Amino acid sequence: MSSESRPSAWVSLRIHWAHARGYQRLAYLVGAVLILTGLVHAAIWAVVGGPASGALSWRKPATFGISFGLTTATLGWVASYLPVRRGLGWALAGLLGASTAYEVAWVSLQHARGVPSHFNDATTLDESLFIVGAVAVAAAILVILATTVAAFTRTTAPVPMAWAIRSGLVALLGAQAVGVWMLMHGLALLDADANPATQSMSTYGAAGAMKFAHFVPMHAIQALAVIAGLLSLSGLTQRRQLHLVALAVAGYAGLFGVTLLRTGTGQPPFDPLSASTAGYLVAAGLLAAPAIAAVAGIYRRVVASRRET
Known part of the structure; x- marks a missing residue:
């Protein structure tokens, strides 16, 4: 296909969206909202300033939103090459979206409250939010693991x-294994x-x-x-x-x-x-x-x- 006849990036995105399955669109929408959340925090950080490190840095909700958003949307895109049953696709996308959305919402909420999100057991609420966060990560890992197995056994993508x-x-x-290492280290x-x-x-x-x-x-x-x-x-x-x-x-x-x-x-x-x-x-x-x-x-x-x- 010549460069003149190849569709533009915008047209390609519209075509992909039109052909995407419903559960893929869910992953894309959740990913977009999370990325936007991260960008908003990054913009506020750029205006008000502040350190790049520390439990209460603006960096944390910014990077969580962008990173989890990219991961959610990417896994939705990977599903384009996997012959997933509709019911299973919705279950996995729903579980992934709920997990990543909770992580970003939790970190953003705790930052707004002016308290650390991770390893915070100062109050019953803080400890409960942290525990649910760990469960959410575990759920996301299960989705990633299932996607990985499918990618090795059933993918329709070109070989490269x-x-x-x-x-x-x-x-x-x-990365999730390193995350578990971080969790164990922090708990210690x-x-x-x-x-x-x-x-x-x-x-x-x-x-x-x-x-x-x-x-x-x-x-x-x-x-x-x-x-x-x-x-x-x-x-x-x-x-x-x-x-x-x-x-x-x-x-x-x-x-x-x-x-x-x-x-x-x-x-x-x-x-x-x-x-x-x-x-x-x-x-x-x-x-x-x-x-x-x-x-x-x-x-x-x-x-x-x-x-x-």
Whole structure:
């Protein structure tokens, strides 16, 4: 298909929406509301200012809204390639939407009240909200796990995109594993009488940033899917696309590995003088190379199409 006959991004989105199943639309709508919630908090933060760290930072409701919104919408999109029964699709989408919406609403509510959300047992209400939050995360993990199993056994996506989705879902499960690690670590600190209002509950050892180790794999699926999508437009053979997706997966795995290593040894995420910086650079290069190849392929196709006309 030439660049002139290919539909615009807006038209493509309208076509996708028209063909989306009802439960996918639910995931998209919930995701959009959560992202908007995060952006509103980010805008307020930009106006009023404040620190980027701490239990009462504006960063927390902003990043929770955007991150959970992206995850919800992405899982709805993944369902496009899965032959899911209507009833099961509605059940999973409803469970996911309720879980992620609760997480963002809870964090936003506690921030508005001026109290920490996580590990807060100061009152019966605070403790109850935290417990329900943990249950909500567990429910979301079940949905992610079910989606991952389906992606490995029943996906209808082209092979390069299929492996991007599978790898991204595995990374998303890895992010949940880090989240469980953070939960256990925080509860241990709470048992030692730590105060979540004044003490970081997600710092491991001297300076290990557990939140960063959670964030990196959380959004691998978006990065890998974008790369696979760009490669599908590049004119490269599917075999070549698959090799480049595998390269991107290796790069992202490297980023997660270095991040996890630094966190587990109590080191901050970045240190220019550390040997792990070389690991970051190699992993970033592996991740960037397929993206560059995809953009170059698309550019060549556009130039060739213009010459033909």
